[in-house]
Amino acid sequence: MNLPAKVKVAFYWNASCGGCEEAIVDLGEDLFKVLEAVDIVFWPVALDFKLEDVERLSDGEIDVAFINGGIRFSEHEKVVKLLRRKSKIVVAYGSCAHLGGIPGLANLWTKASIMDYVYLKAPSVVNESKTLPKEITQTDAGDLELPAFLDALKPLGQVIDVDYYVPGCPPTPNVTLKAIETLLSGKLPPKGAVLGASARALCDTCPLNETKPEKLAIKEFRRPHTFIPDPKKCLLAQGLLCLGPVTRGGCEAKCIKANMPCTGCFGPLDNVLDFGARALSFIASIIDQRDEEGIKKALGPIIDLVGQVYKFSLPSCPLRGLIKRKEV
Amino acid sequence: MSKSEFEPRIVVFACNWCSYAAMDLAGTSRIQYPPNVRIVRVMCSSRVTPEMVLTALAEGADAVLITGCHPGDCHYLVGNYKTLARYTLLKNVLDELGLGDRVRLEWFSAGEGERFAQYVRSFVEEIKERVVNLQASTPEGGR
Numbered sequence: 001m002n003l004p005a006k007v008k009v010a011f012y013w014n015a016s017c018g019g020c021e022e023a024i025v026d027l028g029e030d031l032f033k034v035l036e037a038v039d040i041v042f043w044p045v046a047l048d049f050k051l052e053d054v055e056r057l058s059d060g061e062i063d064v065a066f067i068n069g070g071i072r073f074s075e076h077e078k079v080v081k082l083l084r085r086k087s088k089i090v091v092a093y094g095s096c097a098h099l100g101g102i103p104g105l106a107n108l109w110t111k112a113s114i115m116d117y118v119y120l121k122a123p124s125v126v127n128e129s130k131t132l133p134k135e136i137t138q139t140d141a142g143d144l145e146l147p148a149f150l151d152a153l154k155p156l157g158q159v160i161d162v163d164y165y166v167p168g169c170p171p172t173p174n175v176t177l178k179a180i181e182t183l184l185s186g187k188l189p190p191k192g193a194v195l196g197a198s199a200r201a202l203c204d205t206c207p208l209n210e211t212k213p214e215k216l217a218i219k220e221f222r223r224p225h226t227f228i229p230d231p232k233k234c235l236l237a238q239g240l241l242c243l244g245p246v247t248r249g250g251c252e253a254k255c256i257k258a259n260m261p262c263t264g265c266f267g268p269l270d271n272v273l274d275f276g277a278r279a280l281s282f283i284a285s286i287i288d289q290r291d292e293e294g295i296k297k298a299l300g301p302i303i304d305l306v307g308q309v310y311k312f313s314l315p316s317c318p319l320r321g322l323i324k325r326k327e328v
Numbered sequence: 329m330s331k332s333e334f335e336p337r338i339v340v341f342a343c344n345w346c347s348y349a350a351m352d353l354a355g356t357s358r359i360q361y362p363p364n365v366r367i368v369r370v371m372c373s374s375r376v377t378p379e380m381v382l383t384a385l386a387e388g389a390d391a392v393l394i395t396g397c398h399p400g401d402c403h404y405l406v407g408n409y410k411t412l413a414r415y416t417l418l419k420n421v422l423d424e425l426g427l428g429d430r431v432r433l434e435w436f437s438a439g440e441g442e443r444f445a446q447y448v449r450s451f452v453e454e455i456k457e458r459v460v461n462l463q464a465s466t467p468e469g470g471r
Contacts, residue, residue: 108424277378280421284413290399295416305417306424318386324426 007063007184010042010054012083014076015103015153016069020094021045023170024066030177037184042083051079054086062087064183066166068094070103070315071154075147084160089183091195095169095265097156098194099275100315102169105307107152107314110325115149117328155315165194169265169312172251194270197250201269202262205249208234217288223301224260235261236286241302243309246278265312274318279309336390336455338448340365341380343373345403346438347395353441361445362452365393372396373433374407378418381431391430391455395444398435408435429458 013021025046027034041062042049054062065087071077084090095101106114119125119132137144156162166179179196182189189195203209212234222239229235235242235256242261244253248269255262268275287298302308310317342348348369354361366389370376373396381392394415396408415433422428432451436444 273379274382276421277382277418280378280417281414284417285410287413289413290409292412292416295413299417299420305420309421318382319425319427322385322425322427326426 007038008041008061009038010062010065010083010087011040011045012042012065012067012079013045014067014069014080014097014156015072016094016096016101018045019170020068020096023094023168023173023176026173027176028173030173034177034180051082054082057086059085060088064089064091066091066093067156068092068097068170070096070100071156071159072103072150073147074150077150077159080156080160089163089188090156090160091164091166091179091183092156092162093166094171095167095267095312097162098165098167099267099313100153100155101312104153104155104313104315105310107320107323108306108326110327111149111151113326113328121328152320153315158315163191164189165192166196167194167248167266168197168251171196172254174252175250194248194267197248197266199270200249201245202247202249202251202253202256202266203244206234206244206253206256208232208253208256211237213237216286218286218298219288220298221301226301229259231259235259241283241308243279243282246272246275246282263308263311267313274316275313276306276309276317280305283309334456334459336364336452336459337388338365338391338393338452338455339384339389340367340393340395340448341373341376342367342369343375343396343403343407344369344371346397346401347373347436347444349438350395350436350440350444353438354445355441357441359442359445361448364452364455365448372402372404372407373411374404374414376411376414378414381418385427385430390459391432391451393448393451394431394433395436396433398437401437430455 011024025031040047041057042054065083067080067083067090071080092098096103115132119127120130133146135146135148166175168175175196182195198205211232216236218239220239221241224240229238229240240261243264244256244262247262247264248266251266264275264279268278272278287295289295289298299305342351351367373394376394384392394411396411397403399408402408411433419428419431422431434447
C-alpha cells in the first residue's frame with residue numbers, strides 16, 4: 001500500500017489509564033520527527049477535534065488510527081466502529097487494546113457486582129443516597145445521557161477488524177517508533193502482525209540471560225517486596241516469578257533492569273493460543289516439588305495466580321465465554 | 329434439558345504406557361462403560377499442555393480427564409510429576425474461573441481396566457448432574 005506524503009493519523013482511547021497516550025508524548029524529540037511526517041486529524045487527549053470532525057471525513061480518509069484501551073462502554077464501541085470506517089489501517093495500541101489488559105481482569109466478576117462494589121460497598125465510598133450512574137437521567141432541562149456499561153471488557157480485535165497490534169503496558173518509545181516507521185515505510189507486514197516488538201522471547205535478549213541456570217528448580221517462589229534481588233543475577237534463579245521466557249521481547253527488559261520481574265505485558269509469542277496457559281505450563285515446569293502439598297507450598301507466596309498469568313490477557317482467553325463470573 | 333437427555337462429551341487424555349493400557353484392558357475384557365468419553369492417546373501425560381485442555385473446553389467438551397501412570401511408575405521416570413504440577417496450577421486457575429470441576433487428573437496402572445470403567449461411570453454421572461444444574465440457572469459469560 002502506498003501512503004501519501006503527509007499521512008493522516010488519528011489517536012483514540014477507550015477503557016485505559018492514559019499511559020498509552022503518555023507513551024506517545026514520551027517519544028520526546030522523536031515526536032517532532034513523527035509530526036513532520038503525519039497530519040493528526042483526531043486526538044481527544046491532546047488536540048481540540050470533535051467527533052463531528054471525524055464524521056465529516058470520507059470513508060478511508062484516515063491512513064492510520066491508533067486505538068488504545070479495551071472496549072467497556074457503548075461509547076467506545078460507537079467511536080471505534082466510526083474510526084474503523086474512516087481508516088485504512090487500524091492499529092490496536094497497547095496491552096488493553098491488544099489483549100484486554102489489566103481492566104480485563106474485571107471480567108472475573110459480574111457487571112452488576114462491579115457497579116455494586118464500586119458505587120456502594122467499597123470501603124472508601126460514601127454514598128448515602130445510594131446514587132448509581134444511570135444511562136438516562138430525567139431533568140427539567142431535558143434528558144441527560146451517559147454511555148452504557150457493557151457486560152464485559154473486550155479487546156479491540158473482538159469488536160472491530162484490527163490490522164496490526166503494538167504491544168506493551170505501555171508500548172515503549174522504541175517500540176512505538178519502530179511501529180510508526182514500519183507503517184510509514186509502506187512495506188507492510190501481513191495483517192494481524194505485532195509491530196515494533198521482537199519475534200523472540202524477552203528471556204532471549206535479557207541482559208541477565210547469561211546467569212540463568214541450565215535447569216531452573218524452584219522449591220518456593222519469593223515475592224519482590226520481601227528481599228532486594230541481586231541486580232546481576234537472573235531473577236528466576238533468585239526465586240522471583242519472571243514471565244520473560246514466555247513473553248514477547250522488544251521492551252529492552254526495562255522492568256528487569258529495575259529489579260522487577262516480567263509480568264507479561266508484551267503478550268504471547270506468535271502461534272501461542274493463550275498467554276495464560278503457556279505461562280502456567282512454564283511455571284509448572286520450574287517447580288521442584290513432587291506432590292500436591294509441595295506444589296502448593298511452592299506457589300504459596302503467589303496469592304493470585306489468575307492475576308499473575310492473565311494480568312494482561314484474560315479477555316483473550318479461549319474460555320472467556322465459559323467463565324462463571326463471581327459476585328463481590 | 330433433563331438429565332436423561334443430556335449426554336456429556338468428555339475428552340480423556342491417556343498416556344501410552346499405563347492408562348491407555350488400562351483402557352485397552354477394559355475393552356478386551358469387555359467391561360462396559362459409558363460412550364461419553366473420547367480417548368486421545370499421547371505418549372506421556374506430561375504431553376498434555378494447559379492449552380490442549382483449554383482448547384477442548386472452549387470447543388465444546390463438557391469435561392476433560394487427564395490420566396497417567398501412578399506416581400513413581402512413569403515410563404519416562406518423572407513425566408507424571410510434571411503433569412501433577414501442571415494440573416495443580418491449571419486447576420487453581422480454573423477454580424477461579426468457576427470451571428474447576430470440569431477438569432480432573434487420575435492415575436491408572438495397566439492392570440486397572442475395571443477401575444477405569446468404574447471411574448468413568450461415576451464421572452459421567454457427576455458431569456450430567458452438574459451441567460444440567462448449570463443449564464437450569466442462567467450462566468453469564470464474558471463473550
